[in-house]
Amino acid sequence: MTNHFFKFSTNSLLLVLLLALLVFPITTIGWLNVSKNSDTNLSEINTNYQKPSDMQVLPAYDERNEDEFYNYYEYYPEEIPETSESTYPTD
Amino acid sequence: MFSKVLVKLIDQAIVPAITLVAVRVVSVILISNYFGIDLTLGRQGFEYTNPDDFILVNSYSTFFMVVVVAVGLLYILLKSLIFHDSHIAPHITANLFSLRLSSLIQSSYDLYSQGAIWLSYLYLLTISHGIMAFSGLVFPWVFWVSLVLTVCSTVVLIFDIENEMEIKNMKVDQTEGVVVRFGGFDD
Numbered sequence: 001m002t003n004h005f006f007k008f009s010t011n012s013l014l015l016v017l018l019l020a021l022l023v024f025p026i027t028t029i030g031w032l033n034v035s036k037n038s039d040t041n042l043s044e045i046n047t048n049y050q051k052p053s054d055m056q057v058l059p060a061y062d063e064r065n066e067d068e069f070y071n072y073y074e075y076y077p078e079e080i081p082e083t084s085e086s087t088y089p090t091d
Numbered sequence: 092m093f094s095k096v097l098v099k100l101i102d103q104a105i106v107p108a109i110t111l112v113a114v115r116v117v118s119v120i121l122i123s124n125y126f127g128i129d130l131t132l133g134r135q136g137f138e139y140t141n142p143d144d145f146i147l148v149n150s151y152s153t154f155f156m157v158v159v160v161a162v163g164l165l166y167i168l169l170k171s172l173i174f175h176d177s178h179i180a181p182h183i184t185a186n187l188f189s190l191r192l193s194s195l196i197q198s199s200y201d202l203y204s205q206g207a208i209w210l211s212y213l214y215l216l217t218i219s220h221g222i223m224a225f226s227g228l229v230f231p232w233v234f235w236v237s238l239v240l241t242v243c244s245t246v247v248l249i250f251d252i253e254n255e256m257e258i259k260n261m262k263v264d265q266t267e268g269v270v271v272r273f274g275g276f277d278d
């Protein structure tokens with residue numbers, strides 16, 4: 001009876017050791033963290049980011065949509081696209 | 092007294108465990124250096140100030156872990172398919188002995204215990220990648236790559252085990268029930 005118990009307990013210990021060996025390398029995944037000083041929370045990061053279909057696209061200057069361009073940047077001059085040649089209308 | 096199978100499995104699990112931990116640490120440092128990301132070593136491990144950097148390093152680092160496990164498993168499957176002592180070709184045996192690489196020839200017990208351990212690591216990594224990809228902690232492609240590698244490795248290992256069982260059955264059939272009688276027949 002004692003012999004059986006000893007065998008069972010040693011085998012259980014071996015099984016636990018084996019499971020620990022299997023799981024330990026996987027726990028290294030938790031070794032990476034984001035510092036608490038960070039402004040952004042990890043849960044706020046979306047790796048599957050997709051541009052919403054209804055996102056407003058800023059108009060680019062084109063002779064065909066000249067009116068739309070002038071109307072928009074008249075109110076939002078700080079959003080003028082940066083290009084090598086300024087497209088901002090000059091009088 | 093001890094279960095021989097458990098002792099064998101523990102023996103086989105030590106090398107991949109150390110390898111995986113080493114790959115994790117080295118890959119984190121190398122990837123951070125490669126992308127020029129600031130890395131600090133705190134109480135809870137490696138810390139990043141920017142979550143985007145964390146996700147980038149975590150994705151590539153865990154990807155390297157999966158690749159290392161897959162390469163180890165490929166080596167075991169190669170030994171199992173070509174250098175298995177049950178069906179190794181005579182000329183390959185002769186070449187291996189002449190090159191002093193006879194240790195590559197292994198029995199089913201050694202090969203399948205190694206295969207079970209490395210495949211277990213691959214399964215555990217795939218499960219953890221699935222959870223992390225679902226939580227947005229790694230890029231989703233890391234999970235899909237590890238899932239494909241896991242499925243392919245499992246299929247190849249199962250084919251090899253089936254092949255081995257057929258070889259064992261053929262050997263049993265060949266050695267079965269041959270009775271030689273000396274002297275005359277009664278009828």
